[in-house]
Amino acid sequence: xxxxxxxxxxxxxxxxxxxxxxxxxxxxxxxxxxxxxxxxxxxxxxxxxxxxxxxxxxxxxxxxxxxxxxxxxxxxxxxxxxxxxxxxxxxxxxxxxxxxxxxxxxxxxxxxxxxxxxxxxxxxxxxxxxxxxxxxxxxxxxxxxxxxxxxxxxxxxxxxxxxxxxxxxxxxxxxxxxxxxxxxx
Amino acid sequence: xxxxxxxxxxxxxxxxxxxxxxxxxxxxxxxxxxxxxxxxxxxxxxxxxxxxxxxxxxxxxxxxxxxxxxxxxxxxxxxxxxxxxxxxxxxxxxxxxxxxxxxxxxxxxxxxxxxxxxxxxxxxxxxxxxxxxxxxxxxxxxxxxxxxxxxxxxxxxxxxxxxxxxxxxxxxxxxxxxxxxxxxxxxxxxxxxxxxxxxxxxxxxxxxxxxxxxxxxxxxxxxxxxxxxxxxxxxxxxxxxxxxxxxxxxxxxxxxxxxxxxxxxxxxxxxxxxxxxxxxxxxxxxxxxxxxxxxxxxxxxxxxxxxxxxxxxxxx
Numbered sequence: 181x182x183x184x185x186x187x188x189x190x191x192x193x194x195x196x197x198x199x200x201x202x203x204x205x206x207x208x209x210x211x212x213x214x215x216x217x218x219x220x221x222x223x224x225x226x227x228x229x230x231x232x233x234x235x236x237x238x239x240x241x242x243x244x245x246x247x248x249x250x251x252x253x254x255x256x257x258x259x260x261x262x263x264x265x266x267x268x269x270x271x272x273x274x275x276x277x278x279x280x281x282x283x284x285x286x287x288x289x290x291x292x293x294x295x296x297x298x299x300x301x302x303x304x305x306x307x308x309x310x311x312x313x314x315x316x317x318x319x320x321x322x323x324x325x326x327x328x329x330x331x332x333x334x335x336x337x338x339x340x341x342x343x344x345x346x347x348x349x350x351x352x353x354x355x356x357x358x359x360x361x362x363x364x365x
Numbered sequence: 366x367x368x369x370x371x372x373x374x375x376x377x378x379x380x381x382x383x384x385x386x387x388x389x390x391x392x393x394x395x396x397x398x399x400x401x402x403x404x405x406x407x408x409x410x411x412x413x414x415x416x417x418x419x420x421x422x423x424x425x426x427x428x429x430x431x432x433x434x435x436x437x438x439x440x441x442x443x444x445x446x447x448x449x450x451x452x453x454x455x456x457x458x459x460x461x462x463x464x465x466x467x468x469x470x471x472x473x474x475x476x477x478x479x480x481x482x483x484x485x486x487x488x489x490x491x492x493x494x495x496x497x498x499x500x501x502x503x504x505x506x507x508x509x510x511x512x513x514x515x516x517x518x519x520x521x522x523x524x525x526x527x528x529x530x531x532x533x534x535x536x537x538x539x540x541x542x543x544x545x546x547x548x549x550x551x552x553x554x555x556x557x558x559x560x561x562x563x564x565x566x567x568x569x570x571x572x573x574x575x576x577x578x579x580x581x582x583x584x585x586x587x588x589x590x591x592x593x594x595x596x597x598x599x600x601x602x603x604x605x606x607x608x609x610x611x612x613x614x615x616x617x618x619x620x621x622x623x624x625x626x627x628x629x630x631x632x633x634x635x636x637x638x639x640x641x642x643x644x645x646x647x648x649x650x651x652x653x654x655x656x657x658x659x660x661x662x663x664x665x666x667x668x669x670x671x672x673x674x675x676x677x678x679x680x681x
Contacts, residue, residue: 254406254414260678267375268402304411 186361190317190336190344193355199333200229203314204236206331207283214243216309217281222298223251223269226286228350229316233285248273248305250284252297271301278306283331287346289315292327317344317357377675381493381500384509385550393554397519399671400664407443407666417446420677423476425468426503427453427483432638432662433503433513437480440669446677449476464488465495472498477680478673481505499676507541507602513637514547516668518555520657521592523664524633529556534586536562536618537596537645540569541603544596544637549575562586563618566607583618588628594635595620595646615644622649633657 191199211217214237221230227249234247253268284298295313302308314331319338338344342361347353374391382388406414422441426434434450441448451471462470468479478499481489486508493500504510522528533552539545539561552559553576560578561568573579580586587593598614608614620634634646634656642648651658 251402254402254416254674259416260419260680268399271402271405300415304409304413306410 187345188359188361189356190334190359191357196316196355196357199316200232200236203316203331203333204233204240207233207237207314208241211281214241214245216279217283218246218248218275218277219283219285220248220250220273220277220298220302222284222286222294223249223271225346225348225351226250226284228348229287229314230285231350233314246275248275248277250298250301252294252301255297255300257293257297273305276306277302277308279309280306281310281312282308284311284313286313286315287348288317288319288344289313289327289329289332290319290322290344292323292325295327296325316346319344376678380676380679381489381502382511382672382676383489383493383500383502385511385514385547385554386509388511388550388554390554393515393518393551396515396668396671396675397522399675400515400519400667403443403670403674404664404667407663407670413443413445415445416674417441417444417677420444420478420680421447421449421476422478422480422673423449423451423471424480424503425451425453425471425482427464427481427488428504430482430503432665433482433510436662436665437501437503437512437669440666440673443666444670444673444677446673464492468492468496468498472496478676499680501672501676504543506543507546508543509547509550510543511547511551512665512669512672513544514551515672516661516665517544517548517594517635517637518551518557519668520635520661520664521633522555523660524657525591528552530558531592532558532560532590533592533594534560534562534580534590535594535596536583536586536620538567538598538603538607539563539572539596540567540607541599542596544594548594549577560586560589564608564614583620584624584627587620587624587632590632592633592635593620594637596637597639597641597645611644619643619645619647620650621647622653625650625653631655635661637661 219230221227230247234245237245249272251269251271253266312330315329316333318329318332318335320335322340342359345358345360347356349355374395377392424434424437438448480501480503482503484506486506488505489500489502502511518528525531535545535548549559560580561572562580562583634650636658640651
């Protein structure tokens with residue numbers, strides 16, 4: 181039996197840039213001056229997106245939005261259920277989120293479990309006034325928890341067996357996002 | 366090269382933490398890396414994560430301990446584990462029960478992991494052979510005290526940047542010290558040069574076979590080192606006299622400010638506690654900025670969280 185790797189391009193370099201611009205416009209529409217807004221990027225790739233969003237908002241609106249990093253490893257509900265444990269990355273939230281509008285940023289929304297863990301991790305830093313979720317790719321019909329994103333870059337129909345590969349420049353990728361498919365022939 | 370290896374390793378190879386001797390360098394590095402994350406956690410307003418909420422840990426201490434037991438208990442609670450404590454003074458051990466029976470009884474109550482301190486060297490190793498649980502050695506007689514050595518070396522690494530190539534002297538009662546033996550193993554695995562210093566009667570006869578330097582003159586030892594780990598005189602383990610009096614020991618081996626000032630460089634001072642002020646170390650040395658004593662205590666919780674977290678991930 182041979183295995184063939186099929187892949188489909190979801191976003192290329194240019195589309196990714198346009199998508200991030202659009203997401204930022206959407207954020208600006210909903211948050212006038214960003215004075216009480218903070219962005220929390222989920223490790224690992226949500227962090228890079230959070231930094232890009234911060235930069236674009238500064239370019240468009242001239243306001244500086246604080247960015248923190250959240251690592252959800254110690255808050256996951258599948259510890260001891262997934263074999264080898266995930267290694268933790270840095271959590272850096274150098275500000276209080278008490279009473280703030282928090283925008284959680286991640287690359288792909290799949291089962292919703294990372295986002296649940298992220299909300300758990302976030303609560304350790306205070307009680308935000310409001311929490312919103314921004315994702316680049318929203319995988320439809322794969323959710324295991326009642327979690328939906330407020331801002332979506334692109335929605336795609338996927339199977340649980342497929343996976344989304346995100347290659348960002350910050351990780352030596354070429355800023356393209358692919359849907360990968362492993363099929364037996 | 367090292368970094369490449371570190372990122373590949375996600376899990377301890379060992380199922381128990383019995384001693385530093387059995388640990389690989391990569392495992393020590395993994396524990397340190399994990400402890401970095403937990404140190405961050407315990408410095409947050411909410412110092413707790415839910416990782417071990419379905420795990421029950423028994424701390425069974427057949428020997429007195431304040432710091433280590435408290436540190437383990439805090440580490441367990443900050444990981445959200447359920448904790449039961451047991452100390453031999455209030456247990457059926459007094460009624461003649463064997464170690465294995467005691468532990469099997471505890472495990473029957475659905476306890477997942479055991480943290481054990483025992484006065485007999487090898488007690489945790491014996492348990493690891495006979496029970497199906499994760500065992501953490503919290504000190505076995507004069508043998509090993511692995512989490513202490515991990516937190517000592519972690520504290521040195523934190524202050525000096527790395528351990529490799531550093532010179533560390535362990536001062537005092539080497540003969541009765543499990544801290545000394547575990548530290549020697551840990552420091553050597555991490556690439557440090559190790560020296561022991563103390564009165565000849567308190568140095569094990571064949572200690573140089575471990576590849577450590579031996580020095581009887583405390584001033585020479587301090588002059589040689591980058592870090593000095595000063596141990597307590599373990600009077601409770603000494604069955605005969607190894608030196609004429611505590612006062613005389615203090616006169617010859619007690620580290621004081623005048624000795625530290627006479628050095629042409631700055632060294633860092635560690636002490637695993639409990640301190641006997643005025644005996645092995647004076648207050649002016651113990652409370653100085655270059656003493657890591659309280660950092661060691663803080664790091665102890667993070668190191669123990671890392672060890673418990675990594676072992677718990679291997680529970681079935």
